[in-house]
Amino acid sequence: MSLYGLIAAFAEPDALVHAASAMRDKGYRRMDAFSPFEIRELEAILAIRPTRLPWAVLAGGIAGLVLTYALILYSVEIDYPLNVGGRPLHSWPPFVVIAFEAGILGAALAGFVGVLWANGLPRYHHPAFNAETFSYARGGKFYLLVETADPRFRKGVTRGQLTRLGAETVEEVEA
């Protein structure tokens, strides 16, 4: 049973933020933080790159819009042209309405699928869950995980550092 990393629990968001930045200053890179709600400060500290998901959403939107309009155009112009109320075959105003809705749908689906994909969800089994202390539920706690994979990781040293940063508990996490 190999070691995945050390997970430290903090009582307050600020404590977590402080600890995280401190560890980063010590040169730790392979860290992750867990919190019941988002803590914006961590983004900089953990050097989280801005996500490219907005582009996926845009792409999804355009795809939905274009494909739908194309389908409509094909159906009225090529596949079965019909004189409906003496209106032109290509009556774009009504067609745009449908295409717009389809665009929204495409974008939303792309966003939803995208965020799951990017976050690697569903991920039912994750080392973090091995930690006895780790629980999303208690709500109050805020966790910092330092992975063994980090070049600076030394079990004892790291544990000490975390404890000194005010961690309530520091626990080894099995992979």
Place this chain on the structure above:
Amino acid sequence: MARTAAVGRAPPVLRGRHDFPEISGRIAGVVLNGRLPRYFWAAFFLCFVLVLVLFYSITYLVAIGVGKLGIDMPVVWGTMISNFVWWIGIGHAGTLISAVLLLLRQPWRASINRFAEAMTLFAVAMAGLFPILHLGRPWFFYWLLPLPNTHMHWPQWRSPLVWDFAAIATYAIVSLLFWFMGLLPDLAMLRDRAKTRGAQLFYGILAMGWRGSARHWARYRVVYYLMAALATPLVVSVHSIVSLDFTFAITPGYHSTIFPPYFVAGALLSGFAMVLTIAIPLRWAFSVEDLITLRHMDNAAKLMIASGLIVAYGYASEAFFAWYSGEAWERTMMVQRAVGPYSTLFWIMLACNVGVLQLLWLRRVRLNMPALFAIAVIVNIGMWIERYVIVVSGPSRDFLPSAWGDQSLTWLDFGILFGSIGTFFALIFLFVRILPAITIFEVEELAEETGRVA
């Protein structure tokens, strides 16, 4: 991030200082180990009876035919359409609260957006029934979709009913996704709080292994906001399209360009009325007055009167342009609306949606829950009548007097309407039983923000 609880003389969003275990504990408690009071089950049973009524009515309708509804020549549209518009309208407030208020960074949305979204979802589900029940041959409803078939046949894209289909489907799906995304962290919360294996698996599977990693949060936020940004134009387009069902037609009383904005406003009015109709009993029943505070009630009431005024303007301009158009049938139709066979309904509608609503100018009324609840219910009724009056009064007095005729409601019309209302509330009950009715993580976030300020 500029979040503040300093909102003038309005009551605070949250009352008292909360710590996180306390919040999550209370909310999750309702779901996980909540012993629900007897009256909860009593109310649920009542709704369930209405669900059975709905099933019976639908079976009867499909087996015998739409002729058993009140519809006739010339008034071939009836309650199926007005129910549809009504329910869609109710849905809109939910999306508005969850999406628009999110974008506008309104802190007070936090504790009511969850059930508002649920309300949207169930309302849309109800609304989705009616276009199908409305059909003469419901079993062929799928012909509205561009499915591959051996007819080589397509939907007729110019028809507003096809736009409806697209709009409603999109709206339903987007609302569901948005709602589910919002639920993820709370599902994880419940997973980890669950005592029994069954609950763990149930919430665990739904939570998809969410663990609140900072990296996840970052992407999550971006997409959640994007979805909100998508939902906002969507919600406006949806009811505009619904209104186009009428505007697109040349029938007197339908053919009016004021409809889209006026329908959207009407939607918000009925929507917020429904939010209050649900929230007021809810916060009392689960004694979460400190999370769903008078501030929420107050704001919702304010939004009601705001949208209510737009609706009133809609009524006025309808009447004005009927006269201003100078077209005989538009004028006759409008006069007939006021003095004709449906005049009673028309005046009740005005009383509910314009008259009673004005009470909300008074802060006293806004903060008096029983009064607010009563007004909300009255507005709901008024808005249904509005839709019905619009649907029937036009065709009943249109171009050729020889073809004039009225429609009468049958037991089936009411069976389906009340059945759908019962079903809606039954779903709401189930929802508060198995899912957190208040967004835990956002309330915590909010608590933490306000905590800092304090």
Place this chain on the structure above:
Amino acid sequence: MPQIFSSNANGIARFVLWGALFVGMFVALGGTALLRSSFLTGVGEAVAQPVPFSHKHHVGQLGIDCRYCHNGVETSSSAGLPATEVCMTCHSQLFTNAAMLAPVRASLASGRPLQWKRVNTVPDFVFFNHSIHVAKGVACETCHGEVDDLPLMARAEPLSMEWCLVCHRDPEPNLRPPQNIFLMHWKPPEDIDRIRKSLTSVLDIHPETMTDCYVCHR
């Protein structure tokens, strides 16, 4: 706290998601294919008849003209089925006491008609007219197949709206000179394309009018 799910839960989850996707696609594609399969259209399925009448024998071997029995085909919407009399014109002389012809003789004696089973049938809201098709150069063979090879009649084409429309949109590939309408195994000459072009104009065929709904539905 301990893991709720075992380590292979992730794999299972992925499998379920992808699986659902593929199953969905399979059902969609399979469904569209099924609609056109002979399993549902009944193409090529010989239908049991009260009398095992063989087109192969009467048309293929004896070379009897279609119109001898289906005498309404040029003038009427329905091609018509031969009256018992018509069968008996020959069979009062030939196979006069063949067992398989007993029902025919019985029919003539009792005045009760033979009850054949329909092979080529369209829904009753489809108004098909034989005379116009024959008049405009559409051969029997084109829709009914090479019946002179069939010991028992079977449907040659799906007769779906799709199938009808293909020809109604572009009839030219199915046209042939009127004198060859009733031929089986007709071999088009080299210059058939030119002939078809001229037929379209000579027979005054307007495909743009042939996809109007009321052409078939009234």
Place this chain on the structure above:
Amino acid sequence: MSATAETKPAAAQSPASLARRAADKDIWRSLEELADSGEFRRFIESEFPAIAARLPMQVNRRTLLKLAGASLAMAGLTACSEAESIVPYVRQPENIVPGRPLHYATALSSEGYGIGVIVESHEGRPTKIEGNPDHPSSRGATDAIMQAAVLALFDPDRSRVPLKNGEPAGYGDFLADMAKLSADWAASSGQGGALLVETTTSPTMKAQLEDLRSLYRKLRVYRHDPLAVPAGTAATAKLFGRALAPVYHFDRADVILSLDADFLGEGPGRLAYARNFADRRRVRRPGDTMNRLYAVETTPTLTGAAADRRKAVRPSEVESLAAALQAGLAAAPQWLAAAIEDLVGAGRNSLVVPGERQGPFVHAAAHGFNQRSGAIGTTVDFIAPPDALRVDGDLVALCDAIAGKEVDSVVVLGANPGFTAPADLDVRAAFSRLKLLVHWGLYRDETAQLAHWHVPAAHDLESWSDVSGHDGTVSIVQPLIRPLYGGRTAHEMIAALAGRFDVDAPGLVRETWAKRLDDGAWREALRDGLVAGSAAAPVAVETGTGLTDLKPEPVSQGLEVRFVIDPWLRDSRHANCAWLQELPRPLTKQVWGNAALISPATAGRLQLETGQVVNLAHGGRSIDAPVWIMPGHPDETVTLPLGFGRRTGSVAALAGGFDAYRLRTSDAMWFAGGVTLTARADTARLVTTQHHHAMEGRAIVRRASLDHFRERPDFVRDDVPPAPTESLYPDWPYDQEAWGMSIDLSACIGCMACVSACQAENNSPTVGPDECALGHEMHWLRVDRYYAGPPDDPETLFQPVPCMQCEKAPCEIVCPVNATVHTHDGLNAQVYNRCIGTRYCSQNCPYKVRRFNFLEYQPYGEEAGPEQAAHNPDVSVRSRGVMEKCTYCVQRISEARIHAQVDNRAIADGEVVTACQQACPTRAISFGNLNDKRAAVLREKGAPHSYALLEELNTRPRTTYLGRIRNPGNAAVAAEKGRTDG
């Protein structure tokens, strides 16, 4: 001004109750029995396969929906339902090609007079009646009742087996009994025997009766016809010394005065008269002339509605008017004086028409005037009455004879005295004294139930006979189908009485004509539908002195009653025909019932509402009837339509209405004075298809006087919103045909023949009174009736409204599934099998001409009754939840196109005739290809007063109207009448 209360009961009753009654068990049983009879077999077998496959009675169109369901449910793959049977003939009749209809000429009897028809027959199944253009009484037109003949033929309620004392018996047994009877009569030379016949014009029947009389000298013949109007012949007898019948020539009449005569709606010549009358009113250019009609009437009629000047008077006032007419200008009131002047001015081209219900004096006065003005020989001829028959009296006489023990055995041929006898005559009691009562009739009616023997009659379409038209022209009646229910003709009955059991009907008829027609002429007569040159020759008349000893009746005081015949049910003989029950009455638009009509003023005086029940008492008898406030009705007069209140027959039993016969006595057959009316508390449901009767000032029926038209030929454009000339959308090219219709509102008399023809042609269902009350009626074509002007003397306007076939159709763009789209020839096609019933199209149709199958109105499969055999096989039967509408009889267009295409030619003008156009007696409807420069419809549309309904909506209708032009003379009246809008 809304004359009718809007009656809408809360709950609808279950659908198609008609049909379930029709599928009544015993009917099926008797059908099974029939199914084995040879001719019935052959009839069925000659049908399309599905029928014979499913005996007793299935029609292939009926199975449509099952297949439709099966096929469409599978997203429209081909209908691969289990192979249905296909059934050839055993012996194919050489002239029948399955799939090709045949047309036969014959004649239908209308109150004993013949109207020539052409019957369309599909594989031996008569499906549609059209008028015979060569027949003088039809001129190619039909009326509603004739259209319904096919439905009556297949009526499952028709009597099916002979009944002896109510028990089914064989026809053989009947003949045996008749043999006994004739033996007795031969012995006693007919002592105690009597025949009760209806009005007949059949030469064969007359000859047979004469033979019978000479065979049994003491045999008596009585005539009972509740609609009989003997006054006319009585008057001519007095006036000219011999009984004569007038034949009018409205085509020669410039000025017409009708003294309570409804010559457009009543009488054997009505179709011809309407045609001639309207032909003189086709104004296209300012130069054209027009006849003028003054109408005096005692109850609103079609003639009054068509009149240029109309005067409503109480029944008893007519005689004094006639007296004034006779006395001349001095005695006449101002308005009558004007009319008389006008008549005198027209000289020999004037015409005074006496109301046939009026007394001898009115007839005498009218004919006297015609004679003085020299009109006789020009606008009116007199012929020997085609219905002349030597009889020993009427029903009253018969009852007296029975009471006097002079008659002990009666044979009733067709008549139904059990229901239609005057109220003061106790027919039941009289008949109960008889030794033998034989009844021959189509139904097991009230009389049949009294009879010892009832024998089913053959329907006109099953019969061999002959019959004369209003001018004496004789048609040979030939059967379209063997008697479905083993019915016999009257000729066979009489022959049996004469002891001739071997004969058959065709033989008897041929016998009559043996001398006059050789075989060639006979075949010709059968082919043409009439015997050439058989029209009666006009009789030269010279004045007798009769008029002097005819005195006008005095004007009576108090409330008067005017009995009228229901326009469709007649004496109630058609009460079991759903088409007729549900066909709106021309003026009231009432269906499935009748009402007591009173004037607004009288209603005001008595404080009565439409629908309120009143009790009418006269001569010790009284009936309860709902009141109907009728604009233009004479004051202090109540109109009671006869024919309702029948309870025998499943359809008749559905109808509402009251039985006016119960108030009608033998001394007051048409008019009665001194009636007392007392209001009751309760109200009755009156079902009508039109609830609003004013045009609300909208330019719907655009109209003007002739003088105004001459000043402004395009008066239809005056003070109406201008029609848009442009559209946002590019015009679609219609380079092949472009079908269009024009309806002349001056010619339309509102007779409803078109509506009935449309129903017959297009398989439109009937829905029953309850569904009608909900506004679910299904007629594709409706004739709107508006009132303009004061309620007490309004102008009555008719406007037929079919689908307008808009080029920019609002209905099409809102259909989500392409179920209604445009065709290359500009039809607004409706694809029933694609429709899913969103009803958006109807919602968006400004003309509201679409009809929706709210429920399963046309049952199929086991539920369906024999009447489905009347269906047109070229038109789909629509299922529940499907929208339907007029498509200019697209099946007829397709038929014509296929024929034209097969012989590679263009469709000729007039080759496509819509059902409504074909039935119209006044040729108000013209239809054709607008791309055909020579098309008649193009000329109509070219007229200056041609306009499109609601043209300001820019829907570009293909159906247009010609503004209504009337000719009231006197410019002042014209101006006032011309411009007043409802």
